[in-house]
Amino acid sequence: MVTFFKQHNYKEELKDFGLKATPARLAVVEFLENAKKPADVNSIMDYLQQKRVNADPATVFRMMNDFVKRGITKQIQFETGKARYELLSKGDHHHLICENCGKIEAVSDTVIPQMEEEIKKEHNFLVKRHSLEFFGLCKDCSLKKN
Amino acid sequence: MVTFFKQHNYKEELKDFGLKATPARLAVVEFLENAKKPADVNSIMDYLQQKRVNADPATVFRMMNDFVKRGITKQIQFETGKARYELLSKGDHHHLICENCGKIEAVSDTVIPQMEEEIKKEHNFLVKRHSLEFFGLCKDCSLKKN
DNA sequence: ATGGTTGCAAACACTTTGCACATGA
């Protein structure tokens, strides 16, 4: 299995997906690669601006839809009414979202695969993807709250 | 522990939550009680119309925010940009969402509580709520797709 | 050269908000 977007030859990797290596796409992939948490379009726009790569929100939305369709990124929702994106190459893990300070940690996936097995057996339902997020209070905030 | 909205004395139960029993609220609670899957505001509006209970979308949105805040319902997201609501009294379970026909099944929660224990131990993160949904192909659709 | 990509503006869908009026307890 190939791990994409790990060797920083983004240009080649985009081409492997049949995508032209435009400045905006290169910058977005780089941003996602270094992002510590799933990014929304707003944060992507900010990064592009900071990098002096100009791109329209419409372009970014189109790009992200494209990336999701091609399996470059996955879409995640923490809050309602806003999509976040994460590189699929970052592997399968879930998020701990602190409702107080907004910090996001990752937890590795331990039990979901076997749960999906059970679902196949008991429901004849073929799971293709899942979403699992935990909301609550991070270490620091749960101390403060007492 | 009390199970709310199970004995169909919605009026009393709303009052227990400190809410006035208005026609719209009574109808919405009744709808959610009988709903087989988490309802979006659109489907609620349809039901109200059919029941000849007139209510503005703004009212329903306000109502649902209120219900969530008071722990009557929880908010769920399947698709982006649209919230769905389910009575909390329906218990903890997750959903199997067929990406082909849209059918939604429920699966009981088996492993998440212990996962939350581990998270507390290993990350010092206090989980207050979680979201877990599975997307894929239901029995019928996975047969058709072959 | 040409098809994939983009910017722009407009349109959409969902949701929230302010305010005056209405209604349940």
Place this chain on the structure above:
DNA sequence: TCATGTGCAAAGTGTTTGCAACCAT
């Protein structure tokens, strides 16, 4: 009666789309 709830209209946010111009290959 009076706080709570509601309708209406307007505004806010995130996202999509049509189309002409543009640019990577």
